[in-house]
Amino acid sequence: xxxxxxxxxxxxxxxxxxxxxxxxxxxxxxxxxxxxxxxxxxxxxxxxxxxxxxxxxxxxxxxxxxxxxxxxxxxxxxxxxxxxxxxxxxxxxxxxxxxxxxxxxxxxxxxxxxxxxxxxxxxxxxxxxxxxxxxxxxxxxxxxxxxxxxxxxxxxxxxxxxxxxxxxxxxxxxxxxxxxxxxxxxxxxxxxxxxxxxxxxxxxxxxxxxxxxxxxxxxxxxxxxxxxxxxxxxxxxxxxxxxxxxxxxxxxxxxxxxxxxxxxxxxxxxxxxxxxxxxxxxxxxxxxxxxxxxxxxxxxxxxxxxxx
Numbered sequence: 342x343x344x345x346x347x348x349x350x351x352x353x354x355x356x357x358x359x360x361x362x363x364x365x366x367x368x369x370x371x372x373x374x375x376x377x378x379x380x381x382x383x384x385x386x387x388x389x390x391x392x393x394x395x396x397x398x399x400x401x402x403x404x405x406x407x408x409x410x411x412x413x414x415x416x417x418x419x420x421x422x423x424x425x426x427x428x429x430x431x432x433x434x435x436x437x438x439x440x441x442x443x444x445x446x447x448x449x450x451x452x453x454x455x456x457x458x459x460x461x462x463x464x465x466x467x468x469x470x471x472x473x474x475x476x477x478x479x480x481x482x483x484x485x486x487x488x489x490x491x492x493x494x495x496x497x498x499x500x501x502x503x504x505x506x507x508x509x510x511x512x513x514x515x516x517x518x519x520x521x522x523x524x525x526x527x528x529x530x531x532x533x534x535x536x537x538x539x540x541x542x543x544x545x546x547x548x549x550x551x552x553x554x555x556x557x558x559x560x561x562x563x564x565x566x567x568x569x570x571x572x573x574x575x576x577x578x579x580x581x582x583x584x585x586x587x588x589x590x591x592x593x594x595x596x597x598x599x600x601x602x603x604x605x606x607x608x609x610x611x612x613x614x615x616x617x618x619x620x621x622x623x624x625x626x627x628x629x630x631x632x633x634x635x636x637x638x639x640x641x642x643x644x645x646x647x648x649x
């Protein structure tokens with residue numbers, strides 16, 4: 342059993358901050374891909390010689406479909422679309438004397454969060470949810486002007502008690518990636534609060550059972566960390582869980598087929614370049630530091646994602 346269960350707060354948060362600080366704003370590179378030309382039918386050399394059997398032109402492969410029967414675009418098409426700014430929050434509370442300097446960069450004080458949400462509203466940003474992003478990336482479905490996704494990791498209680506009322510004030514919707522080991526524990530959300538978020542139109546996604554690093558999964562880890570938490574969240578919300586956020590933002594190519602097997606149609610990392618074969622499973626986010634003003638957040642969203 343993972344030792345993180347013994348102290349699921351200090352250990353994963355410390356590693357999260359170190360990793361995020363190392364590369365929060367790395368740019369994402371994409372490549373262009375050209376479809377292969379279809380082969381042409383063979384033609385006989387002359388009438389005297391036996392004519393070779395003509396080959397029909399190769400038909401393009403049918404688009405893949407997800408578990409909902411929705412057509413999934415090829416990787417090149419997904420990568421060619423402008424990225425939507427996606428913000429990642431953890432704790433939203435005032436700093437304490439015991440908080441380290443590095444921790445304070447990623448614990449967003451209440452006044453800073455107020456300023457950041459006000460900037461988004463005053464600047465005409467519109468929050469969207471993962472289903473809308475998914476449709477945009479796969480089918481080119483229209484998005485509102487200046488789209489943004491606001492995500493929250495780790496199930497912290499202040500996300501419900503402080504962040505949610507501000508989202509409600511501006512008619513924003515958020516995405517809450519839930520770490521199920523924490524449900525009902527002190528300083529974390531309860532099952533009832535997660536259900537309320539879902540019922541009020543916010544999106545609920547999976548963030549594993551106890552924040553165990555996906556790159557280290559072995560044996561039953563996929564069942565413990567993905568299958569059981571997803572089932573639990575589906576029982577709480579009454580809705581299918583299809584979106585996943587990697588603990589620490591860390592992923593590897595071996596994880597992607599495992600997520601697909603377990604019903605995930607997309608997954609969110611942090612700052613690394615997207616996978617060129619499966620960009621839907623390596624969607625980028627940026628952690629919002631507590632030191633950013635509203636104007637700084639606006640500038641960083643534009644520079645990191647380039648979405649106009």
